[in-house]
Amino acid sequence: MHITVTFRHMESSEPLKRYAEEKTKRIEKYLEEPIEVHWVLSVEKIRHMAEATVVAKNISINAREETQDMYSAIDLAIDKLEKQVKKHKEKVKNHKHTENVKTYMPAVTETEKTPKVVKIENMFVKPMTLEEATLQMELSKRNFLVYTDSTTSTINVLYRREDGNFGLIETRTK
Numbered sequence: 001m002h003i004t005v006t007f008r009h010m011e012s013s014e015p016l017k018r019y020a021e022e023k024t025k026r027i028e029k030y031l032e033e034p035i036e037v038h039w040v041l042s043v044e045k046i047r048h049m050a051e052a053t054v055v056a057k058n059i060s061i062n063a064r065e066e067t068q069d070m071y072s073a074i075d076l077a078i079d080k081l082e083k084q085v086k087k088h089k090e091k092v093k094n095h096k097h098t099e100n101v102k103t104y105m106p107a108v109t110e111t112e113k114t115p116k117v118v119k120i121e122n123m124f125v126k127p128m129t130l131e132e133a134t135l136q137m138e139l140s141k142r143n144f145l146v147y148t149d150s151t152t153s154t155i156n157v158l159y160r161r162e163d164g165n166f167g168l169i170e171t172r173t174k
Contacts, residue, residue: 001028001035008042016041016070023078024052030085031056041070050077059088125155133158134166 003024005017020039028035035056042049049066050073063080067073127150128136137145137158144159149170157169 001025001033001037003037003039005039005041008040010041010043016074019071020050020052020074023074026078027054027082027085030082030089031059033057039074041074043070048073050074052077052081054081054085058092059085061085061088127153130156130158130168137166 001024003021005020007013007016020041024037024039031054033056035054037055038053040049040051042051046068047066048068048070049064050070051064052062054061061081061084063077063084065073065076065080067076123146125146125148127148129150133145133147133156136147137160142160144157146155146157148154149156154173155171157171159167159169161167
Protein backbone atom coordinates (compact mmCIF):
# COMPACT_ATOMS: atom_id res chain seq x y z
CA MET A 1 0.00 0.00 0.00
CA HIS A 2 1.36 3.39 -1.04
CA ILE A 3 0.27 6.31 1.17
CA THR A 4 1.01 9.99 0.54
CA VAL A 5 0.06 12.87 2.81
CA THR A 6 -0.11 16.47 1.58
CA PHE A 7 -0.42 19.46 3.90
CA ARG A 8 -2.16 22.63 2.71
CA HIS A 9 -2.18 25.97 4.51
CA MET A 10 -0.38 24.40 7.47
CA GLU A 11 3.07 23.17 8.37
CA SER A 12 3.79 19.52 7.79
CA SER A 13 3.56 17.46 10.93
CA GLU A 14 5.20 14.05 11.25
CA PRO A 15 2.79 12.87 14.01
CA LEU A 16 -0.23 13.80 11.83
CA LYS A 17 1.31 12.00 8.88
CA ARG A 18 1.97 8.86 10.93
CA TYR A 19 -1.55 9.02 12.39
CA ALA A 20 -3.13 9.18 8.92
CA GLU A 21 -0.94 6.31 7.68
CA GLU A 22 -1.72 4.20 10.74
CA LYS A 23 -5.48 4.72 10.41
CA THR A 24 -5.36 3.95 6.68
CA LYS A 25 -4.09 0.44 7.38
CA ARG A 26 -7.61 -0.41 8.68
CA ILE A 27 -8.99 -0.52 5.13
CA GLU A 28 -6.11 -2.53 3.62
CA LYS A 29 -7.73 -5.88 4.45
CA TYR A 30 -10.77 -5.07 2.30
CA LEU A 31 -8.88 -4.12 -0.87
CA GLU A 32 -6.80 -5.88 -3.50
CA GLU A 33 -3.30 -4.69 -4.31
CA PRO A 34 -2.08 -2.31 -5.68
CA ILE A 35 -3.53 0.26 -3.29
CA GLU A 36 -2.76 3.97 -3.43
CA VAL A 37 -4.04 6.36 -0.78
CA HIS A 38 -3.62 10.12 -0.96
CA TRP A 39 -4.45 12.31 2.03
CA VAL A 40 -4.85 16.08 1.80
CA LEU A 41 -4.85 17.75 5.23
CA SER A 42 -5.68 21.45 5.24
CA VAL A 43 -6.66 24.25 7.58
CA GLU A 44 -8.90 27.23 6.78
CA LYS A 45 -9.39 29.54 9.78
CA ILE A 46 -10.81 27.15 12.42
CA ARG A 47 -11.86 24.39 10.00
CA HIS A 48 -9.56 21.37 9.85
CA MET A 49 -10.24 19.32 6.72
CA ALA A 50 -9.10 15.80 5.94
CA GLU A 51 -9.69 14.47 2.45
CA ALA A 52 -8.68 10.97 1.37
CA THR A 53 -8.67 9.36 -2.06
CA VAL A 54 -8.21 5.59 -2.34
CA VAL A 55 -7.43 3.93 -5.66
CA ALA A 56 -7.18 0.14 -5.70
CA LYS A 57 -7.93 -2.65 -8.11
CA ASN A 58 -11.46 -2.07 -9.50
CA ILE A 59 -12.33 0.73 -7.05
CA SER A 60 -11.77 4.43 -6.49
CA ILE A 61 -13.34 6.14 -3.48
CA ASN A 62 -13.17 9.51 -1.77
CA ALA A 63 -14.00 10.80 1.69
CA ARG A 64 -13.89 14.33 3.07
CA GLU A 65 -14.51 15.52 6.60
CA GLU A 66 -14.06 18.77 8.43
CA THR A 67 -14.03 19.44 12.17
CA GLN A 68 -12.24 21.72 14.59
CA ASP A 69 -9.55 19.07 15.25
CA MET A 70 -7.40 17.43 12.56
CA TYR A 71 -7.20 14.06 14.34
CA SER A 72 -10.99 13.76 14.58
CA ALA A 73 -11.31 14.82 10.91
CA ILE A 74 -8.95 11.97 9.96
CA ASP A 75 -10.95 9.54 12.13
CA LEU A 76 -14.26 10.55 10.55
CA ALA A 77 -12.81 10.36 7.03
CA ILE A 78 -11.35 6.88 7.61
CA ASP A 79 -14.72 5.74 9.01
CA LYS A 80 -16.40 6.91 5.80
CA LEU A 81 -13.77 5.16 3.67
CA GLU A 82 -14.12 1.93 5.63
CA LYS A 83 -17.90 2.00 5.23
CA GLN A 84 -17.61 2.55 1.46
CA VAL A 85 -14.97 -0.17 1.05
CA LYS A 86 -17.00 -2.71 3.06
CA LYS A 87 -20.08 -1.91 0.95
CA HIS A 88 -18.08 -2.35 -2.26
CA LYS A 89 -16.55 -5.64 -1.10
CA GLU A 90 -19.97 -7.02 -0.12
CA LYS A 91 -21.43 -5.92 -3.45
CA VAL A 92 -18.63 -7.63 -5.40
CA LYS A 93 -18.90 -10.76 -3.27
CA ASN A 94 -22.66 -11.04 -3.79
CA HIS A 95 -22.41 -10.26 -7.51
CA LYS A 96 -19.74 -12.88 -8.16
CA HIS A 97 -21.50 -15.52 -6.08
CA THR A 98 -24.78 -15.34 -7.95
CA GLU A 99 -23.33 -14.86 -11.41
CA ASN A 100 -20.52 -17.44 -11.49
CA VAL A 101 -22.35 -20.52 -10.21
CA LYS A 102 -25.33 -21.78 -12.14
CA THR A 103 -27.04 -25.02 -11.28
CA TYR A 104 -29.90 -26.81 -12.86
CA MET A 105 -31.44 -30.20 -12.37
CA PRO A 106 -32.57 -31.98 -15.51
CA ALA A 107 -35.45 -34.42 -15.35
CA VAL A 108 -34.04 -37.85 -14.55
CA THR A 109 -35.66 -41.01 -15.86
CA GLU A 110 -34.85 -44.52 -14.77
CA THR A 111 -34.02 -45.67 -18.32
CA GLU A 112 -31.27 -43.08 -18.89
CA LYS A 113 -27.85 -44.33 -17.84
CA THR A 114 -25.66 -41.61 -19.37
CA PRO A 115 -24.22 -39.03 -16.97
CA LYS A 116 -25.76 -35.58 -17.13
CA VAL A 117 -24.24 -32.20 -16.43
CA VAL A 118 -25.93 -31.03 -13.23
CA LYS A 119 -23.70 -28.10 -12.31
CA ILE A 120 -21.94 -25.50 -14.41
CA GLU A 121 -19.30 -23.36 -12.78
CA ASN A 122 -17.57 -20.47 -14.53
CA MET A 123 -13.99 -19.82 -13.50
CA PHE A 124 -11.72 -16.96 -14.39
CA VAL A 125 -8.32 -18.31 -15.41
CA LYS A 126 -5.61 -16.18 -13.83
CA PRO A 127 -2.01 -16.14 -15.01
CA MET A 128 0.27 -17.35 -12.19
CA THR A 129 3.25 -19.54 -11.49
CA LEU A 130 3.03 -23.08 -10.12
CA GLU A 131 4.18 -21.81 -6.70
CA GLU A 132 1.40 -19.20 -6.62
CA ALA A 133 -1.13 -21.83 -7.65
CA THR A 134 -0.07 -24.19 -4.85
CA LEU A 135 -0.35 -21.34 -2.34
CA GLN A 136 -3.87 -20.60 -3.63
CA MET A 137 -4.80 -24.27 -3.24
CA GLU A 138 -3.45 -24.39 0.32
CA LEU A 139 -5.58 -21.36 1.23
CA SER A 140 -8.76 -22.58 -0.48
CA LYS A 141 -10.98 -25.53 0.26
CA ARG A 142 -11.42 -26.44 -3.40
CA ASN A 143 -10.17 -29.70 -4.85
CA PHE A 144 -8.82 -28.16 -8.04
CA LEU A 145 -7.60 -24.89 -9.54
CA VAL A 146 -7.53 -23.97 -13.21
CA TYR A 147 -4.89 -21.36 -14.06
CA THR A 148 -2.72 -20.07 -16.90
CA ASP A 149 0.97 -20.70 -16.36
CA SER A 150 2.57 -17.27 -16.58
CA THR A 151 5.82 -18.64 -18.00
CA THR A 152 4.42 -20.90 -20.75
CA SER A 153 0.95 -19.33 -21.25
CA THR A 154 -0.67 -22.77 -21.18
CA ILE A 155 -3.76 -23.69 -19.18
CA ASN A 156 -3.01 -26.04 -16.29
CA VAL A 157 -5.10 -27.77 -13.64
CA LEU A 158 -3.76 -28.24 -10.13
CA TYR A 159 -5.75 -30.75 -8.07
CA ARG A 160 -5.71 -32.06 -4.52
CA ARG A 161 -4.89 -35.76 -4.24
CA GLU A 162 -6.37 -38.09 -1.62
CA ASP A 163 -2.96 -38.39 0.08
CA GLY A 164 -2.93 -34.60 0.69
CA ASN A 165 -0.41 -33.77 -2.05
CA PHE A 166 -1.15 -31.94 -5.28
CA GLY A 167 -1.31 -33.24 -8.83
CA LEU A 168 -0.73 -31.13 -11.94
CA ILE A 169 -2.33 -31.53 -15.37
CA GLU A 170 -0.43 -29.58 -18.02
CA THR A 171 -2.08 -28.90 -21.35
CA ARG A 172 -0.17 -28.82 -24.61
CA THR A 173 -1.08 -28.15 -28.21
CA LYS A 174 0.42 -30.70 -30.61
